Amino acid sequence: KSNQLTKDEL
Amino acid sequence: MNIFRLCGDLSHLLAILLLLFKIWKTRSCAGISGKTQLLFTIVYTARYLDLFTSFVSVYNSVMKIVFLTASYGTLYLMFYKFKPTYDHNHDSFRILYLIVPALVLSFIIVHVYTVMEILWTFSIYLEAVAIMPQLFMVSRTGEAETITSHYLFALGSYRALYILNWIYRYYTEDFLDWITIMAGIVQTILYCDFFYLYITKVLKGKRLSLP
Numbered sequence: 054k055s056n057q058l059t060k061d062e063l
Numbered sequence: 064m065n066i067f068r069l070c071g072d073l074s075h076l077l078a079i080l081l082l083l084f085k086i087w088k089t090r091s092c093a094g095i096s097g098k099t100q101l102l103f104t105i106v107y108t109a110r111y112l113d114l115f116t117s118f119v120s121v122y123n124s125v126m127k128i129v130f131l132t133a134s135y136g137t138l139y140l141m142f143y144k145f146k147p148t149y150d151h152n153h154d155s156f157r158i159l160y161l162i163v164p165a166l167v168l169s170f171i172i173v174h175v176y177t178v179m180e181i182l183w184t185f186s187i188y189l190e191a192v193a194i195m196p197q198l199f200m201v202s203r204t205g206e207a208e209t210i211t212s213h214y215l216f217a218l219g220s221y222r223a224l225y226i227l228n229w230i231y232r233y234y235t236e237d238f239l240d241w242i243t244i245m246a247g248i249v250q251t252i253l254y255c256d257f258f259y260l261y262i263t264k265v266l267k268g269k270r271l272s273l274p
Contacts, residue, residue, distance in 0.1 A: 060183075061119045061123060
């Protein structure tokens with residue numbers, strides 16, 4: 054799964 | 064955004080502002096590890112380079128800018144304005160022992176081999192251990208001022224709340240990122256001793272001092 058979702062975290 | 068993530072962010076923000084407030088109010092950075100603050104500044108700088116490449120939300124960008132500004136401001140206060148109050152004799156942890164392994168690991172365990180991704184991963188690994196010079200300093204001096212204890216508690220709670228956020232996101236978005244989760248768990252574990260002392264001493268109105 055892509056980790057791009059994490060990039061909306063700080 | 065969920066409640067755990069929001070509380071985590073607010074806790075993180077509170078920690079950073081508490082530290083600035085403490086230094087400004089007491090005109091002193093005694094008991095604060097400049098090395099930990101330097102590491103956090105490296106962490107934010109490496110991670111938030113994406114301010115220039117991707118936009119998530121106004122909230123996201125504003126928080127990143129606040130974290131960056133506050134961390135550089137803290138360094139300015141510690142190493143320039145209130146430099147004589149900086150207790151560097153007790154701040155003797157060797158930070159290369161943290162930076163080098165974090166950098167090496169970010170080349171080994173990383174999602175994608177790009178400069179931005181490696182820097183982001185490095186920042187995650189380095190953040191996990193960045194508090195060690197501060198905890199080392201507290202153990203060397205055997206005590207921490209109450210406001211410093213509040214700072215450490217808020218800072219530790221932030222990643223613990225993020226763990227709840229990741230569990231929540233796993234169930235609601237089927238989303239899992241082992242790099243942040245493992246690093247976040249390590250980060251939270253490092254605070255466990257401190258959490259125990261905080262709850263048993265500081266919350267009962269006592270000063271945090273080690274036996």
